[in-house]
Amino acid sequence: MIFGTRFFGQGMEDGGPGDEENEHVLALFTILKNLNAFCIADYFPWLRRKIDFDGYEKIIRAAIEGVRKYHDPLIDERILTCNDGTRTQEKYVLDILIKHEKPKHTPKDIKAQILELMIATVDNPSNAVEWVMGEMMSEPSILKRAVEELDNVVGCNRLVEESEIPQLNYIKACIKESFRLHPIAPFNVPHVSVKNTVVAGYFIPKGCHVLLSRVGMGRNPDMWKDPMRFDPYQHLGEEGKQVVLTDNELKMLSFSTGKRGCPGVILGSTITMMLLERMIQGFTWELPYNEPTIKFVENHEDLLLAKPLLAIAKPRLPRYLYPKI
Numbered sequence: 001m002i003f004g005t006r007f008f009g010q011g012m013e014d015g016g017p018g019d020e021e022n023e024h025v026l027a028l029f030t031i032l033k034n035l036n037a038f039c040i041a042d043y044f045p046w047l048r049r050k051i052d053f054d055g056y057e058k059i060i061r062a063a064i065e066g067v068r069k070y071h072d073p074l075i076d077e078r079i080l081t082c083n084d085g086t087r088t089q090e091k092y093v094l095d096i097l098i099k100h101e102k103p104k105h106t107p108k109d110i111k112a113q114i115l116e117l118m119i120a121t122v123d124n125p126s127n128a129v130e131w132v133m134g135e136m137m138s139e140p141s142i143l144k145r146a147v148e149e150l151d152n153v154v155g156c157n158r159l160v161e162e163s164e165i166p167q168l169n170y171i172k173a174c175i176k177e178s179f180r181l182h183p184i185a186p187f188n189v190p191h192v193s194v195k196n197t198v199v200a201g202y203f204i205p206k207g208c209h210v211l212l213s214r215v216g217m218g219r220n221p222d223m224w225k226d227p228m229r230f231d232p233y234q235h236l237g238e239e240g241k242q243v244v245l246t247d248n249e250l251k252m253l254s255f256s257t258g259k260r261g262c263p264g265v266i267l268g269s270t271i272t273m274m275l276l277e278r279m280i281q282g283f284t285w286e287l288p289y290n291e292p293t294i295k296f297v298e299n300h301e302d303l304l305l306a307k308p309l310l311a312i313a314k315p316r317l318p319r320y321l322y323p324k325i
Ligand code: HEM
Pocket: 116, 117, 120, 121, 124, 125, 188, 189, 253, 254, 255, 256, 257, 259, 260, 261, 262, 263, 264, 265, 267, 268, 269, 272
């Protein structure tokens, strides 16, 4: 979508990502993991490259280099071919950024924007779906109801399409519940107040760093009944009412809200929904016999499942829907 390539490098023989993409994704996750790290040079820029308590500046510099060694040569080459007229297509985000006229973006801006889009997109959908799959497998009635919804709306002779998302309300509620109970990170990205202000009776001085706790909101017992239980029903509301994955009342934090809220709500919702729908429509899922239970334990630095979910998938639709098997 951004570059017009599925992943960096040649990939594996089976069509999956290879070493280069693994390195790229690992570097993106390192940046994300350290988003809230305390770096003294953020407050006193003249200390940059001089004092680096706990080494966070070094970690982030290395991770950014790890990402940019894949991005930047492609961006530089695309800028050349767009500018000399060899490339006329405006098919991908990169083409659009390069050809944008008012304002005209510099190569430095384009590289920064692409890096931002990459770190903004990579983690939330996969984390939400991994947790929801774990929750569904440990509570099979949830999985059964989700699969029944797909069978009723789509049937078993073709794959679910994006246009059907509005009719898959229960599955949407499962994803929303995953965003509530299992956010990818304990805090939202840091914000800085631009003027003195009062929010909910709290005085926030100008220049203050404001961190919203995603777990504090999503697991708040004053707001949610039995907050540690995975319960998609609490998002369903009245019969026929659409479930939306955003929460502008900030009872929980999925995409956040306001001027700096996530600009990728529709794309992010679609990626997450399609990933889960295709997985549960296309396959039955079981735990391996040597690991029959799921340990719902979170990582220390982020809130990913500490031990990645391991499950066995078996096709459940007619054979012609799996051309590569
Ligand atoms: C399920 C998927 C996603 C979730 C849950 C999610 C959630 C969020 C959250 C919580 C923020 C922080 C908002 C704030 O600072 O208050 C954010 C920011 C952002 N997101 Fe998403 N996001 C998702 C997918 C995407 C996608 C697909 C894109 C790209 C097209 C994207 C682009 C961005 C950008 C550029 C920002 C920074 C906005 C700014 O600082 O002004 N996100 N997202």
